[in-house]
Amino acid sequence: MLSREENELLTRTGPGTPMGNLYRRFWLPALLPEELPHADSDPIRFRILGEDLVAFRDTNGKVGFLANNCPHRGASLFFGRNEEAGLRCVYHGWKFDSEGNCIDMPNEPAESDFKHKVRAVAYPSAEFGGFVWIYMGPPDKQPAHPNYHWCTQLGAERSQVRKWMQESNYSQGVEGDLDSAHVSFLHRKFGQDERPINYGAPRLTTMETDFGFAYGARRPSGQDYFWRVTTFVLPMFVSIPGGQYRGSGHFTLPMDDEHSWWFVVEPPPPPGGEWVLKPGQLTPGDADPALDPTNAFIPGTWRRVRNKDNDYMIDRQRQKTFNYSGLTGNRVEDSAMTESMGPIYDRTQEHLGTTDVAIIFWRRMMMRMARNLEKGIEPAILSDPDFFRAVPLQTTAPEADFGALWSTHHDAYRREPALT
Amino acid sequence: MLTQEENELICRVGPGTPMGNVFREYWLPAMLAEEAPAPDCDPVRILMLGEQLIAFRDTNGKVGLIQNNCPHRGASLFFGRNEEAGLRCVYHGWKFDVDGRCIDMPNEPAESDFKSKVKATAYPTQERGGIVWAYLGPRSTPPPLPDLEGNMLPGAQAWAYQQPANWFQILEGHIDTAHVSFLHYGGIQPEVVPEGTFSEYQLRQRSAHFEVIDTEGGASYAARRPAYDGTAYWRVAQWIFPSFSMAPPGVLGLGKRNACEVPLDDHHTITYQMSVSRGRPGGNGPNASMNPIAMQPRTTGWHGRYQPIVQPSNDFLIDRQVQRENRGSAGFTGIKGIAMQDAAITSSMGPIYDRRQERLGTSDAMVIRVRRRLIAAIRAHMQQGTPPPGVDTPEAYRVRSGGALLPDDADWVEATRELRQAFVEHKDLDPALNGPL
Numbered sequence: 001m002l003s004r005e006e007n008e009l010l011t012r013t014g015p016g017t018p019m020g021n022l023y024r025r026f027w028l029p030a031l032l033p034e035e036l037p038h039a040d041s042d043p044i045r046f047r048i049l050g051e052d053l054v055a056f057r058d059t060n061g062k063v064g065f066l067a068n069n070c071p072h073r074g075a076s077l078f079f080g081r082n083e084e085a086g087l088r089c090v091y092h093g094w095k096f097d098s099e100g101n102c103i104d105m106p107n108e109p110a111e112s113d114f115k116h117k118v119r120a121v122a123y124p125s126a127e128f129g130g131f132v133w134i135y136m137g138p139p140d141k142q143p144a145h146p147n148y149h150w151c152t153q154l155g156a157e158r159s160q161v162r163k164w165m166q167e168s169n170y171s172q173g174v175e176g177d178l179d180s181a182h183v184s185f186l187h188r189k190f191g192q193d194e195r196p197i198n199y200g201a202p203r204l205t206t207m208e209t210d211f212g213f214a215y216g217a218r219r220p221s222g223q224d225y226f227w228r229v230t231t232f233v234l235p236m237f238v239s240i241p242g243g244q245y246r247g248s249g250h251f252t253l254p255m256d257d258e259h260s261w262w263f264v265v266e267p268p269p270p271p272g273g274e275w276v277l278k279p280g281q282l283t284p285g286d287a288d289p290a291l292d293p294t295n296a297f298i299p300g301t302w303r304r305v306r307n308k309d310n311d312y313m314i315d316r317q318r319q320k321t322f323n324y325s326g327l328t329g330n331r332v333e334d335s336a337m338t339e340s341m342g343p344i345y346d347r348t349q350e351h352l353g354t355t356d357v358a359i360i361f362w363r364r365m366m367m368r369m370a371r372n373l374e375k376g377i378e379p380a381i382l383s384d385p386d387f388f389r390a391v392p393l394q395t396t397a398p399e400a401d402f403g404a405l406w407s408t409h410h411d412a413y414r415r416e417p418a419l420t
Numbered sequence: 421m422l423t424q425e426e427n428e429l430i431c432r433v434g435p436g437t438p439m440g441n442v443f444r445e446y447w448l449p450a451m452l453a454e455e456a457p458a459p460d461c462d463p464v465r466i467l468m469l470g471e472q473l474i475a476f477r478d479t480n481g482k483v484g485l486i487q488n489n490c491p492h493r494g495a496s497l498f499f500g501r502n503e504e505a506g507l508r509c510v511y512h513g514w515k516f517d518v519d520g521r522c523i524d525m526p527n528e529p530a531e532s533d534f535k536s537k538v539k540a541t542a543y544p545t546q547e548r549g550g551i552v553w554a555y556l557g558p559r560s561t562p563p564p565l566p567d568l569e570g571n572m573l574p575g576a577q578a579w580a581y582q583q584p585a586n587w588f589q590i591l592e593g594h595i596d597t598a599h600v601s602f603l604h605y606g607g608i609q610p611e612v613v614p615e616g617t618f619s620e621y622q623l624r625q626r627s628a629h630f631e632v633i634d635t636e637g638g639a640s641y642a643a644r645r646p647a648y649d650g651t652a653y654w655r656v657a658q659w660i661f662p663s664f665s666m667a668p669p670g671v672l673g674l675g676k677r678n679a680c681e682v683p684l685d686d687h688h689t690i691t692y693q694m695s696v697s698r699g700r701p702g703g704n705g706p707n708a709s710m711n712p713i714a715m716q717p718r719t720t721g722w723h724g725r726y727q728p729i730v731q732p733s734n735d736f737l738i739d740r741q742v743q744r745e746n747r748g749s750a751g752f753t754g755i756k757g758i759a760m761q762d763a764a765i766t767s768s769m770g771p772i773y774d775r776r777q778e779r780l781g782t783s784d785a786m787v788i789r790v791r792r793r794l795i796a797a798i799r800a801h802m803q804q805g806t807p808p809p810g811v812d813t814p815e816a817y818r819v820r821s822g823g824a825l826l827p828d829d830a831d832w833v834e835a836t837r838e839l840r841q842a843f844v845e846h847k848d849l850d851p852a853l854n855g856p857l
Contacts, residue, residue, distance in 0.1 A: 175493070181527040185513040200513060200526040311498070311720050316462050319501060325510045326499070337511045340496030341489060351491045351538045355512070355527045359493075 002347040002363065009367050011169045011344050013254040014050035018370040020254075023049060024137035025379055026235045027146055029251050029263045030125070031055060031132040032161055036063055043087060045078045049136060050256045053123070054078050056098075059085045063132050064098025067121035071102070077120075096120045130159035130265060141378070146388040148237060149247035152418035155268035160277045162264040164331070165302040166252070170236070170260035171363075172338040172345055173252035177238035178362050180204065180217035180228055181355035186333050187285070188324040202228075204354065205402035206361040209410070210380070210387045213365060215358040216402040227405060229393040232362060234369075234381050241394035244276050244284065245269065249392075258343035261302075262331075287329035295329055304332070312336045389414060422775035422791065429798055430791065431586045431772050433683045434470030438802045439794075443469055443556075443662055445801070445811045447565050448682050449692040450554035451475055452580055453547055455725070456483055460502050467684040467722040469556060473543070474498050476518075479505045483552050484518030487541040491522075497540075498720070516540045549576030549694055566664070566810065566817035569842040570678035570694035578694045580726045581713050581759065585767040587663060587683040590691060593766045594665040594679060595790055597643050597657055598783035601626035603765060604758050605857060607751020617855025618671075618823040621645045621653035628655070630785045633833055637661055637809055637816025639793060640840065641786040642832045647825055654832045656840065657821040659790050661797065661810040664817065671854050672822030673839040673846040687771035688723055691759075713759055728760065736764040818842040823854060 002010065013020040028048070035044055036057040043056040045068060052068035054077040066087060068076050075091040082088075086103050088095040094115075095104035100122025105115035124142060126133040129151035135142050145151070150159050166173050176182065184200040192198060202217035212232040219226045231239045231249075239249035243266070251263040264283050266276040280289040280296060289296035294305045294313055306312040312332050319326025327333045352360060369379055381387045391413055399405045422430070433440040448468070455464050456477040463476040465488070472488035474497045486507060488496050495511040502508075506523055508515040514535075515524035520542025525535035544555045544562050549571035555562040570576060583590055593599070601622055610623035628643035638660040647653045657668040663681040677695035684690060716727045730736050736755045743754030750756045755764050780788060793809075800806035810816045820842050826835050838844065 179493075179512075182511050184527065186511050201529050203529075309721075314499060319510075320503075324501070333510075336499055337495040340499065341494035345489070345494040347494075349489060349491070350493050351534075353492070353525070353528050353534050354532065356493070 001350055001352065004346075004348055006363075006367060007344075007347045009370060010347075010363055011171050012257055013170070014257065018374055019366065020049055021137075022366070022370045022373050022379070023235050023254070024135075025141060025143070025373070025382060026137075027126060027133045027135050027143065028235070028253060029131040029161075029163075029261075030065070030134035031063075032163055033127060033130070033132055036132065040082050043078055043080055043082050045076070047255050047259075048134065048261070049254050051136070054080070054087070055125075055132075056080075056082045056087045058082070058087075058098050062098050063125040063127065064096075064100075065123040065125055065134055066096055066100060070094060071118050071120050094118075096122070098122065098125070127157075129156045130161040131263065141382075143382040144385045147385040147418060148233060148388045149239070149391050150265055150267035152389065153247075153267055154419045158268045160264075160266040160268075160275060162277065162282050163302060164262050164282060164297070164304060165255065166260045166262050166335060166339065167258070167303075167308055167343070168260065168339045168341065169257060169344045170252045170254040172341055173250075173260050173262060173334075174236060174238065174362065175359045176334050176338045177240065177250055177252065178215070178230065178232065178358040179356065180215075180230065180358070182337070186325055186337060187330050190322060190324075199226075202355060204357045206358055207403065207406060208361075208365065209390070210384075211390045212381070213358075213361055214390070214392075214406055214410070215361065216405065218400070218402070221396050224396050224398050225400060226396050227393065227399075227402075229402075229406060229409070230358070231390040231392045232358075233388055233390055234379060239390070239392045241392035245273070246391045248276070248284075250283075282329075282331050285330035287332070292328065295332070304335075306332045307335075308339050386414075386418075389418070421778055421780065424774070424776060426791070426795055427772075427775045430588050430794055432686055433587065434686065438798045439662075440469055442794075442798050442801050442808050443683070445557050445563075445808055446662055447546070447553045447555050447562065448663075449551045449578075449580075449680055449690075450485055450543075450545065450682075451552045451725075452578055452692075453483075453550050453552055456552070463498055463500055463502055463507060465498055465720055465722050465724075467688070468554070469683055470685045471556070472722065474500070474507065475552070476500075476502045476507045478502070478507075478518050482518050483545045483547065484516075484520075485543045485545050485552075485554050486516055486518075486520055490514060491538050491540050514538075516542070518542060518545075548572065550578035551692060551694065563811050564814045566660070567814045567842070568664070568678045568694060568817050569676050569820075570696065573676060573696050573843075575696045576694060577696070578692055579712065580690050580692045581715070581728055581763075582684070582688060582690045582723070582726045583763045583767055584688055584732060584771065585763075585769065586686055586772045587681045587689040589766045589769055589773055590689050590762075591659070591663050591665060591681045591790075592787050593762045594667060594681070595641070595657065595659045595786050596784070597641075597655055597668055597786075598628065598630070599765075603753060603761050604749065605752070607746045607748050608857070613855050613857065616648065617853060618653055618655070619855025619857040621647050622655070622857065628783065630783055631832065632785045632789045634789075634793070635660075635816070635819065636813060637819070638664070639786065639789050640819070641789070642836075643783075644832070650828050651825045652828055652830075653823060654826055654836070655823045656832070656836055657786075658819045658840075659786070660817050660819065661808055662794070666819070666821035668821040668823060669854065669857065670822045671849050671851055672820060672824040672836060673844070673849050674851055675820050675822045676842070678817075684723065690726060713757065728763070730755070730757070730760045730763070732764075732767050736760055738764075825853070 039061045070089040080087040086095045086097045093106040100120040102115040102118045124135045199219040202219045206215040212234045217228045228241045245267045248266045253261045287295040314326045393409045466473045466475045490509040500507040506515045506517045513526040520540040522535040522538045546553045613619040625645045632641040643655040645653045658666045680692045714729045738754040797808040
């Protein structure tokens with residue numbers, strides 16, 4: 001349970017909010033490269049951390065992020081002309097480069113130097129690991145590019161990435177990813193009840209680390225234990241064990257306080273290996289839109305056909321006979337739960353149990369970091385890009401102690417060299 | 421006219437509001453029984469007094485009305501599994517019975533007693549005459565259900581329709597008999613109805629003299645119009661706390677019909693009509709036979725229940741040519757059907773009408789009285805905790821509406837005392853006296 005004040009602290013991420021300031025210290029995934037497919041391609045609009053931005057890939061291939069409203073009189077730069085290394089507002093012809101410099105102001109007299117006094121709000125961009133990234137924080141605090149696991153793998157730029165829009169506060173999505181217990185229920189298909197994952201009351205242990213935290217969910221498996229260790233890498237990358245290639249995971253990023261972006265990354269396959277995701281498929285556990293078009297997006301949007309307005313097309317007969325939820329696909333099931341809490345869930349109402357310890361840990365950690373930043377204490381992870389390196393673990397082992405299991409695994413991983 | 425503060429006092433009904441607290445002292449219709457037709461059927465979203473609730477009929481046939489957000493982490497129980505005498509959240513398998521008890525918590529260790537500490541908000545329900553009644557109030561032992569004959573007599577049935585307006589606007593329409601001569605009958609001339617019927621008297625003199633009295637459970641009023649041979653036609657109607665009304669058509673002593681306005685939220689209201697055999701086809705419930713209003717296809721949304729096809733968004737399908745010709749029951753408005761004529765007017769005031777703007781006349785005496793009674797009851801409840809009228813006196817609901825012919829000099833209150841009593845048979849009364857309207 002959170003107090004009302006804590007809930008506000010955790011969920012509000014617009015400009016000037018403590019949590020918003022914390023997230024603005026990090027490089028954040030903003031777009032898929034295919035959204036800006038080539039030099040001088042169409043500008044796109046998007047919202048992140050409550051800010052409306054326009055992105056464009058300039059003539060030199062560099063991605064620019066500008067505030068939506070032209071600094072002149074506020075017309076949207078979305079309608080702008082992306083040409084000759086800049087985005088030109090179609091209202092009066094003001095033109096900005098990817099860094100926000102006003103490089104042309106044709107409606108002013110030639111002798112005017114007004115254009116040197118005007119700047120558009122612009123944020124630095126970067127492209128690596130299959131994403132277009134944005135940094136929205138103070139220029140003097142801009143960190144090095146983070147070495148997330150998949151970013152250090154050969155062919156990282158070919159990683160499979162996906163995104164979609166979630167109609168709830170980002171925190172509800174993060175918490176769903178940190179909640180191993182729901183897998184035994186929400187995602188259950190009948191006839192698979194003997195699998196260890198369907199033991200519904202796992203024992204959870206958390207551990208703070210230099211990258212964020214890890215938590216282990218221990219379920220009995222014969223004489224041994226079935227361990228699922230999930231890693232949370234700051235600021236919001238959750239890597240769930242059991243993927244085909246190590247280090248796949250999700251970012252759940254605030255779009256605004258009542259919507260979020262989910263970004264999925266599947267590391268590139270090793271030479272000769274198979275791609276994990278089919279075209280249009282959101283995650284490995286998700287339904288294939290080629291087989292059922294209701295699992296695709298509404299054309300022109302990042303909203304899925306199965307959404308809260310149609311109850312995710314729940315099939316009550318299927319719920320009686322086929323699977324627990326009556327829904328189709330893990331991501332639809334997750335959305336139905338996390339969105340049905342409401343746009344910003346009132347956590348004064350909840351009742352957390354023993355399987356919610358990772359969620360509690362995450363909240364405490366994020367709120368502590370946001371409060372620390374207000375006191376001038378910067379996130380320690382930003383001091384070394386290698387702190388971002390971590391991978392989850394799924395194993396059956398006799399080890400009962402999470403600390404021992406984790407340090408053996410993580411120490412071995414950190415000794416592996418980065419490949420890029 | 422009401423001050424802004426008085427208007428807010430009456431119109432706002434969400435949790436913690438003064439009128440919301442008054443409403444919660446009473447049993448209110450939550451849904452029609454047909455909406456949860458069979459044991460273990462699909463859960464239903466119910467919005468009521470601004471609260472999001474999930475209704476389900478359990479394996480034993482009992483209807484549960486439970487908070488929307490699972491007490492664990494807030495996922496909606498709408499997606500839940502209605503099985504084996506309880507509703508189970510599909511997120512982590514927590515299961516609740518109709519009383520809100522957590523009866524299974526499979527994601528906690530078997531030795532945990534956490535489930536005995538968790539309770540979902542669940543409201544008591546009772547079924548009667550096709551309606552699922554709910555008590556959203558504070559008492560551990562709820563008061564008795566109101567004695568409403570339209571809901572209790574053999575053959576009692578119910579139907580419902582939703583309007584996009586505050587509950588009190590709709591109630592005011594139901595206690596305003598003066599509009600009937602215009603909105604509903606303005607296109608009907610007295611010559612087309614039989615002589616010597618209530619219909620004729622009403623049309624010969626569209627205005628009326630109004631008198632209002634307080635009753636045990638609310639207020640009653642009568643509209644006097646001249647009739648023949650030293651008699652007068654009195655049209656008597658009722659309002660009972662908090663939102664029950666009885667429209668007067670028919671002969672006083674014979675009518676057995678009740679209505680109740682139930683706020684979904686401050687801007688949407690469902691009217692429940694309860695009567696013995698007055699329905700016609702056209703509803704949208706699983707058992708649509710009762711509903712006389714054609715409905716849009718039902719949706720599972722919070723506002724998806726009992727939405728008439730005729731709506732503000734289509735201007736209630738007003739036919740201007742019919743309105744120009746001004747003939748027949750739709751002539752005055754160009755809108756078909758009495759309920760939809762009412763709906764057009766009450767919703768056209770806006771979701772919550774600003775009553776500082778209005779100008780009330782003598783025919784609004786009942787509206788004024790009901791507001792005063794409500795405001796007094798709200799304040800007494802708010803300040804002294806006084807139970808509002810009717811809560812503990814179910815017999816206060818044993819009243820009837822209708823028309824009566826009385827001698828010119830009769831006191832209508834005395835003369836109609838027995839006729840205004842429900843559950844009394846008057847075999848000598850002739851229903852034809854009413855006429856066709």
